[in-house]
Amino acid sequence: MTINIPRGTQDILPGTVEKWQYIENVAREICNQYQYKEIRTPIFEHTELFERGVGDTTDIVQKEMYTFQDRGERSLTLRPEGTAGTVRSFVQHKMFGQANQPVKLFYNGPMFRYERPQAGRFRQFVQFGVEAIGSDDPVIDAEVISLAMELYKRVGLNELKLVLNSLGDTDSRVAHKEALIAHFKPRINEFCSDCQIRLEKNPLRILDCKKDRDHELMASAPSLADYLNEESKAYFEKVQHYLSLMGIEFELDPNLVRGLDYYNHTAFEIMSSAKGFGAITTLCGGGRYNGLIEDLGGPSAPGIGFALSIERLLSALDAEKIELPVSGTLDCYFISMGDKAKDKTVELAFKARQQGLSAEMDTLRRKMKAQMKSADRLKAKHVAILGENELEAGTITVKHLESGSQEIINIDGLIDYLKQS
Structure with missing residues (x-):
């Protein structure tokens, strides 16, 4: 159920x-x-x-x-x-x-x-x-x-x-309260049960009644402004x-x-x-x-x-058709190919988050094309792609999704690169 x-x-x-x-x-x-x-x-x-x-x-x-x-x-x-x-x-x-x-x-x-x-x-x-x-x-x-x-x-x-x-x-409200009671009391039976209860306790609340708002006595009720x-x-x-x-x-x-x-x-x-x-x-x-x-x-x-x-x-x-500035941009989406590259991206994503960057990586074992689509849906600024060959060379490919450009940088300088771009 x-x-x-x-x-x-x-x-x-x-x-x-x-x-x-x-x-x-x-x-x-x-x-x-x-x-x-x-x-x-x-x-x-x-x-x-x-x-x-x-x-x-x-x-x-x-x-x-x-x-x-x-x-x-x-x-x-x-x-x-x-x-x-x-x-x-x-x-x-x-x-x-x-x-x-x-x-x-x-x-x-x-x-x-x-x-x-x-x-x-x-x-x-x-x-x-x-x-x-x-x-x-x-x-x-x-x-x-x-x-x-x-x-x-x-x-x-x-x-x-x-x-x-x-x-x-207090003095003004007491004077107004007495005037309201005198105004409504002769015909209070024409009002709802709530207003009848309020008459002695708090007649000002009668003026706020939604049921009886169109009653003729409402328009002619004593104004508080006259009793200030x-x-x-x-x-x-x-x-x-x-x-x-x-x-x-x-x-x-x-x-x-x-x-x-x-x-x-x-x-x-x-x-x-x-x-x-x-x-x-x-x-x-x-x-x-x-x-x-x-x-x-x-x-x-x-x-x-x-x-x-x-x-x-x-x-x-x-x-008013006003949009708040809450885009929720992702700094970097990490894509890995191969188990050793995945180990490294786990390490890099953790370090990026420690440095105040927002980072995400695939945990559904999807192919690279599906991961790129995921990065696009998350509005990632960068995609960092690491394969076994790049790992051996100590490099990583960084793609800028907005411009479509990409470059290969030293893997040890990735975090600083992301923070500056």
Whole structure:
């Protein structure tokens, strides 16, 4: 019986995985330039972490988590996102006591959500994200946003749109929450069961409902912008000011609501405006989460971050027909004729690899013509051909596949020759 992979997952095969490696390397390079350090947290955590950290009114916690009991009857959950685990680690390891503040971290790894698979959306997906914890200066908001934009730009994307909103501070959100409850409560029975539950707990999430998005009360709902106090307005204006200094274009969207409960002040999304990308245009989302660290048992410490899907980034590259520079050229393919020549090519291939060259040789006992075809398929720069006569003479024939030229050189000088050509 053939066993296939579970629905909503994917195998990333050679020929494609090189694109992932390229993007991950670019992300690491940018994080080094911005001084964000990598953190690696467990793939599964205690379920309570996500219930408290993500929010029990979110779709993630209510519908999408992979939760199970271990043999000790503890409830564990495969991580659905990266922020909660990163903040848990920040608190547990007392990073708030480190000399260098704010603490700037990045992560890259698989996340798990039980949702309907579709183009660019999987049940196991890879998420890259950053978190900056310890600063309430709006300049760090702009820095985090600029890092995300820089990653997309550096891999070649052009059709991008950055959208901003302010969710305000605690006082602003409380005032807006009361207005939302008063607005929706008289007709809440016309909304889905999820919205009815959210009304008292987090009515802001009603505005993010996909089922009831066309209800007439949505269009007339109180705008959060009308409830921002002066401090929140000033903060948001500073964020916009710093982005403008960086030359980063953006649009304001008072209806932008992030899907997680822990956000406040700055919220943002980066979208693809490329034709043919699909109905779901969001590539990246993030925002500020002052208060989350305290909710998870830490001290009062502000934070901001974002997360993006590598799968959706690749889809955006396809939509813009952008090819990444991942040719995977082979430096030398070794061909031998005769047992003694084969022994020598084994030795030469090993030495080439030790010297940082990529090398390959035939292990299927194919004839020379088939080996040459193999070298061509692997896009080898050189083919080194060694027979018994060349071995006795201390020489080896090197053929340049691109030009078709070839020359005979001293076998002892082969490695240096390959490194210089």
